[in-house]
Amino acid sequence: MVAISAVGLTKSYGDKAVLRGIDLSIPAGTVFALLGPNGAGKTTTVEILSTLIPADGGSVRVAGHDLVREADGVRRAIGVTGQFSAVDNLLTAEENLMLMADLNHLRRREGRRRAEELLRRFDLTEAARKPVVTFSGGMRRKLDLAMTLVGDPEVIFLDEPTTGLDPRSRRIMWEIIRGLVADHGVTIFLTTQYLEEADRLADRIAVLDGGRIVAEGTAEELKRIVPGGRIRLQFADSRQLDTAASLFDYGTADTEALRLDIPGDNSVVTVKAVLDTLDNASVQAQSLVVETADLDDVFLQLTGEGAR
Incomplete structure (x- = not known):
């Protein structure tokens, strides 16, 4: 009804x-x-x-x-x-x-x-x-x-x-x-x-x-309408971060926080590919967090200046 x-x-x-x-x-x-x-x-x-x-x-x-x-x-x-x-x-x-x-x-x-x-x-x-x-x-x-x-x-x-x-x-x-x-x-x-x-x-x-x-x-x-998913990697030191950043063309490195953000669709295939790439280069991340787009991203993208 x-x-x-x-x-x-x-x-x-x-x-x-x-x-x-x-x-x-x-x-x-x-x-x-x-x-x-x-x-x-x-x-x-x-x-x-x-x-x-x-x-x-x-x-x-x-x-x-x-x-x-x-x-x-x-x-x-x-x-x-x-x-x-x-x-x-x-x-x-x-x-x-x-x-x-x-x-x-x-x-x-x-x-x-x-x-x-x-x-x-x-x-x-x-x-x-x-x-x-x-x-x-x-x-x-x-x-x-x-x-x-x-x-x-x-x-x-x-x-x-x-x-x-x-x-x-x-x-x-x-x-x-x-x-x-x-x-x-x-x-x-x-x-x-x-x-x-x-x-x-x-x-x-x-x-x-x-x-x-x-x-x-x-x-x-x-x-799922807007891009915004990412894989966030945390490293113990700047050497590991720099090496990891060189492996991903679209990654964004934060040298102060020792963090690398990699845009992606957050699928299991994508996460596995990131981990395999790090493993093949003998790079060890302290932690990995998968973040999806949230309604804030949707709201900002679809309304006001974001829509224009």
């Missing part, structure tokens, strides 16, 4: 074209990450797909509902967590959740049961009756996501959900997001500028630049 489908999506503000005809097809029960530099159109895409603003052109279906003709059906099926926590500082965590239950027209008993369940799931039970103004950034983001789940959505839009969080809080959020998909079959549409986040969480990733999707695939597929 396809949870989100978009064809030819366009949006402009005056003379500035923000989206220039993007296509998306996101299977249900998966995490989809949209990457892109500031101003690429990530938030605009989320705002359109979640019915917050209209598109200028294109067709969209979310959770089986047409975005224009069945907007109310889309809203009933989705949850949205924006870049900034949409929590009421004057209310407690429990009161924020009960407020969302009322907005979702849940009966009082069901709303209270749902609030207790979410407080427990997000490890907020002890803080349930404390005002949100006393919460840390990580606690606020957890509560914000919990509020999104009160309506039991099929599709959740997370617009840069871990911005400003410390590494520990970010990893906690990652675990929660994984659990939503694995345990509840929720579809997650994630925008982020943390490339590690997309690498860890997303089943598929799209790179948005200049209002267009410039690449899409799994993290591993995207990493």
Whole structure:
């Protein structure tokens, strides 16, 4: 099943074209990450797909509902967590959740049961009756996501959900997001500028630049788009390094670090060929590390100055 489908999506503000005809097809029960530099159109895409603003052109279906003709059906099926926590500082965590239950027209008993369940799931039970103004950034983001789940959505839009969080809080959020998909079959549409986040969480990733999707695939597929793989050799002394450097025309030697980087596809055949060459020349490396291109390489290659 396809949870989100978009064809030819366009949006402009005056003379500035923000989206220039993007296509998306996101299977249900998966995490989809949209990457892109500031101003690429990530938030605009989320705002359109979640019915917050209209598109200028294109067709969209979310959770089986047409975005224009069945907007109310889309809203009933989705949850949205924006870049900034949409929590009421004057209310407690429990009161924020009960407020969302009322907005979702849940009966009082069901709303209270749902609030207790979410407080427990997000490890907020002890803080349930404390005002949100006393919460840390990580606690606020957890509560914000919990509020999104009160309506039991099929599709959740997370617009840069871990911005400003410390590494520990970010990893906690990652675990929660994984659990939503694995345990509840929720579809997650994630925008982020943390490339590690997309690498860890997303089943598929799209790179948005200049209002267009410039690449899409799994993290591993995207990493294979750009060159960046290398074999890194460490040596005990400069003599061994110099000899090794003379054996590889395309190697880059770092005389201070006593290191030689050899570009390659990181296959077993390539690594074996490098080791055989060293062995035949009686050169001994202290260590060998095989490094692949990462999403940083992909991002820099496909967006901004790298793309041009």
